[in-house]
Amino acid sequence: MSSHHIVRDDQEPALIIANGAECSSELLGQLLEWSPLVIVLDSAMERVSKLNLKVDVLLGDFDRGFDVEYYKENQFPIEIVHKPDQNKTDLEKAFDYLIERKIPAVNVVWATGKRADHTITNITNIIQYRNLLKIVILDDHSKIFQLPAEFKKWYTANTIISLIPIGKVSGITTENLFYSLQNDELIIGEKTGSSNHVSKDGIVTINHEQGNLLLMECFD
Structure with missing residues (x-):
């Protein structure tokens, strides 16, 4: 065994x-x-x-x-x-x-x-x-986990990243994602951050102020 x-x-x-x-x-x-x-x-x-x-x-x-x-x-x-x-x-x-x-x-x-x-x-x-x-x-x-209020991680360019809110998440700011968010909000069923991707090799930063936000690293 x-x-x-x-x-x-x-x-x-x-x-x-x-x-x-x-x-x-x-x-x-x-x-x-x-x-x-x-x-x-x-x-x-x-x-x-x-x-x-x-x-x-x-x-x-x-x-x-x-x-x-x-x-x-x-x-x-x-x-x-x-x-x-x-x-x-x-x-x-x-x-x-x-x-x-x-x-x-x-x-x-x-x-x-x-x-x-x-x-x-x-x-x-x-x-x-x-x-x-x-x-x-x-x-x-996929790899799925909940984000802390401040998140930083190194990724290779074009890595697919989806940001999925559970309910409403506000005050979202990102760096090094192709579709950038600046003090934005995501709402399940209305606006989610599905199928975003990393712009270039390097650190991705994702901060949010309120709510529960999941990150999904996706692999086709």
Whole structure:
């Protein structure tokens, strides 16, 4: 059974495998190599087992006749975390678990694709964890995370960057994006910053004053 690289003191982000469309084996392998803790949601556990991967935590509500005992033996040793609360998604419960363990950052795969309602919920729900947990959602075409009020990062020219507001975001100012924003606002459903791109190799700066703003690095 394939295991993942153990990184001491939880210095690298944990990894959550949700239950959307699978990413490439290359991306999953890269993330597994450096993840100190791998959590699988119960709805994805059967598919993960078929990949012959060793995981650390199995988490979920275990409804619909889910056979916990099988995975206790098949994935031994494994931590079983039963979270029956129906007011939260299993992904949110996994975020709460990481916060309880004081793990500061997590990468999430298999959280997009398949059902559109699950994809939208998984992406938009990360805003409630601002200042509690650094969350990055990845698939083969995008990297999604919430922006702090002041953001700077080096990018190569023509990298596709989309700015997606959750609700209304105001006071947005950017540098080194082809479609520049100067003290502007974005409103979900009315005006978003989709399919912008980096003007030239160098630092991109994105500042905003109010609201919750997501950045999506996109790869065609």
